[in-house]
Amino acid sequence: MDAQTAEERILSGLDEEQRTVATTLSGPLCVLAGAGTGKTRAITHRIAYGVHTGVYNPNRLLAVTFTARAAAEMRTRLRDLGVGTVQARTFHAAALRQLQYFWPHAVGGQLPGLLEHKAQIIAEAARRLRLPTDRAAIRDLAAEIEWAKVSMLTPETYLTQAEDRGEPGGLDKVTVGRLFQGYEDVKADRNLIDFEDVLLITVGILQEDPRVAATVRDQYRHFVVDEYQDVSPLQQRMLDLWLGGRDELCVVGDASQTIYSFTGATPRHLLEFPKRFPESSVVKLVRDYRSTPQVVGLANNLLANRRSGGMVADALWSKPLELVAQRTGGPAPEFMECSDDEAEAAAVSARIKVLVENGTHASEIAILFRTNGQSEAYEQALTSAGIGYQLRGGERFFARKEVRDAVLQLRASSRAAEDESLGQLVRDVLGNLGYQAQAPTTSGAVRERWESLSAIVALADELVLSRSTPEHTFSILDFVAELQERASAQHAPTVQGVTLASLHSAKGLEWDAVFLVGLSEGLMPISFADTPETVDEERRLLYVGITRAREYLNFSWSTARTPGGRANRKPSRFLDGLRPNSVGGAPTGPRMATTRKSRKVTGPSVCRICGKILNTGAERKVGRCPDCPPGYDEAVFEQLREWRLKESAAASVPAFVVFTDATLMAIAEAAPQDLDELAALPGVGPAKLERYGEAVLDIVATG
Known part of the structure; x- marks a missing residue:
């Protein structure tokens, strides 16, 4: 096959915008690519076209993305296009390869062992500090340490930069900072480095050793970065060092799919790319080849319905790309309100059974939820219906x-x-x-x-x-x-079963039929999304879920958690203007803000019974003096204590780590009816609200 034939083959089948991407081979290029618009196709054909025309040396181009699966898919496509020698790696894999090569020369000795999981080391650091932690707390603390490190913070600088980060693992900032330092100390004692260290050390070597930097820049002349909206400050710093002031860079991303801000990802680099490179070309891919007009229209409306969240939030919200559907029409999206979680799972599995019986492969169906804890009801319902499933994020x-x-x-x-x-x-x-x-x-x-x-x-x-x-x-x-x-x-083949996955883990995937479940306030948006910025990210997360569907889309929520429970749940505000007979334009920002603001107390707290000033934290939590009679149902309080005992035993932590007696008294007295009211009580932070909120509400409702 001659070169001209190869070039024609590579460009054939591309639309006008994709062809522009594929043939723009020099200088900085920014591709704003909406969901389902063929961005991977465009950039892999660009690489192949550049290699076949002689513009690129395949051994001197590095394509970078964010997951091993995405990198493997890119390598497969490049191989099929005849340019299999081009490297496609994750940031971590590329940095690790460089670190392994340069460590003996730049540092000397043997590279420390690579720590794949932080949990054991964090637990050891907590024991050294005599801090009580459970498995969920360790998971939250691991995520917080990862955020700090990709944001290029040290245990010392963490305190000044983490004011709005809540209480990871239920610990205050000073304690988290101490644990962060303890984690680093344990790693050093055991001669280990983690994945963030791989990036940090590589960045350090590139900054400090001009010979290493020159070698890397001579090796790689052109760079392609996919999912650029997910770049962290640390990854951007490494990319800058790779470039060394050059501008042979192509970036691809969509700010409306920024859903990993909690890990340090920021779309700022994508949005500011044209300012940083004034000579750059900007191409927008908006032709959606994945989804039907019904799905695309609903996704567009979800983003368009967003209203102002204030100056800070509005500055971080970029104007979304308006997708244009290229497929023929399909079924209208369905909306289901169910009486409880069990009924919702049964209704979803019943509809899936009909789809399978009518010819849809189970592997082309997905159930997507906000938190992994929601999966159990759907596992049971699918098993009862005789439908196979695979749990994404479970065993590899x-x-x-x-x-x-x-x-x-x-x-x-x-x-x-x-x-x-x-x-x-x-x-x-x-x-x-x-x-x-x-x-x-x-x-x-x-x-x-x-x-x-x-x-x-x-x-x-x-x-x-x-x-x-x-x-x-x-x-x-x-x-x-x-x-x-x-x-x-870890590029797994397709398993013939319904996929159960969190919305975050569904990024980059697609199915014929998608069921978005648990769409009630407190779950979507999640209860601890308590600022306009975090609510905006929850909206983008739902947008990602919607755009996973090719044809069939189903939204569902339940009004109560358990059969016979109090029906106090409300459908997600994001469905306003999307579901039939609802009003659009729900404002950005937490609905709990009004409740919290109304409960805010200025000046000294006083007993609500006798009027005396309350002196201790426990008194302020329950709102009365210890001598004044309690205003709660003692049976509810005892049920809460029994529940707390079981929770603490299961997690192997002291009972007060779950909730103190004062907090349980406050809950029993206030008798909150929903997550917003529960969140307003002292001693109930975001982490505890997510972990225990629904169970506490059930006890209060049925007590």
Whole structure:
């Protein structure tokens, strides 16, 4: 195939804007790409076109993205376009490779061990400081330390920059700072570095050693950064050092899909790109090829319905791209109000069963929720309906025993493979492990095992079609190599089951049918989104969920948590103007703000019974003197104490870590009816509200 034919092939099938991206090969380029507009297609074809025309040396271009899965997908596309030697990596993988290479010369000795999970080290640091923590608190503290490090903060500077970060793990800022330092000390004692250290140390070496910086800049002449709205200050600093003042940079992103601000991501770099590079070209991709006009219109309206949240929030909210649907019409989105969580899960599974019976593959259906704790009801409902599912974010595909066994068997068979077709050979090998053409009628472990093996068979069939050429037939050796590469990148094949996933983990994926569940106030937006800026991010998160759907979209919420519980939930404010008979234009900002403001007390607190000044924190929490009679239902208070005892025992923490007696008294006296009222009580912070709020409300409602 001559060069001209290759160039025509690469550009064929691109729309006008995508072609502009693919043929703009020099200088800074900013691509503003909406959901479903083919951004990955545009940038991979740009790279391939640049290589085939001789503008790019494939060994001197680095494509960077944010997840191993996205990087693996980009490498696959580049390979299919004939430029498989181009490197596509995550920021961390690229930095780690450079660090491993330069460490002996720049630092000397052996590179410290890489810490993959922070939990054990944080727990050790907490024990040294005699701090009580549970598993959830450690998770929150790990996230806070990651945020601090990608924001390039130290334990000393953390205190001055984290004023608005709430109370991660239920700890005040000073204590978090001490724990942060303790975590760093334990790592140093054990000669370990974490993923953020990989970036920090690489940045340090590039800044301090001109020879290393010159070597990296000579190696890489052109850069492409995908999902640029998710860049953290630390990642941007490393990118700047890679560039070294040059401008051969292409960035791609969408500010309306910024949903990781809590990890340090900021769209500021994307939005300010044209100012930083005045000579840059800006291309907008707005033709949505993924979703029907019904889905696209609803997504556009969700963003358009946003109202002013004040000067600070408005400055951070960029004008969204207005998508233009390219597909033909589909079904209208559905809205379901259910009596309780169990009823909602049953209604969703019933609709999924109908979709599957009408020909939609289970793997093309997703249930998306705000928090991982919501998944259990849907797991049970799908199991009862005999529908297989996979939990995204659960056990990694390549870590499953049947998958490890399958890879070992396929590797062994590759040494003695005859002229049998790859598809049949894979079926024969996996047949020894329990694979069969028909899915088992049972659920549980047997079904999950079959789904794993079936996914490997389907991948083999897919790769035979896409990778075979007249000159080379995709073989068992090629397939084993592909599985090994995918295992290292955690690029799992498609499993034949309904996907259960949080909205955050659904980013970058798409399905024929999407069920957005639990869309009630307190869950969407989440209860601890208590500023206009965080509420805006919740709106963007729902936007990401909506734009995952190709054809069918279902919104649902429940009015009570449990069957027979108090129906005090309200549908999400984000559905105002979207669902039938609702009014649009809900203002940005937390609805709880009015409640909190009305409860704010100025001056000394006084007993609400006798009027005396309250002196202790416990007295102020319950709002009365210890000598004045309580105004709460003692039965409710005792039920709350019993519940607290069970929670503390399950988490192996003292009871007061869950809630103090004073806070339980305040809850029993106030008898809050919803999450907003509960959040207004002293001693109930965002972390405890998310963890315990629904359970507390149930006790109050039924007590």
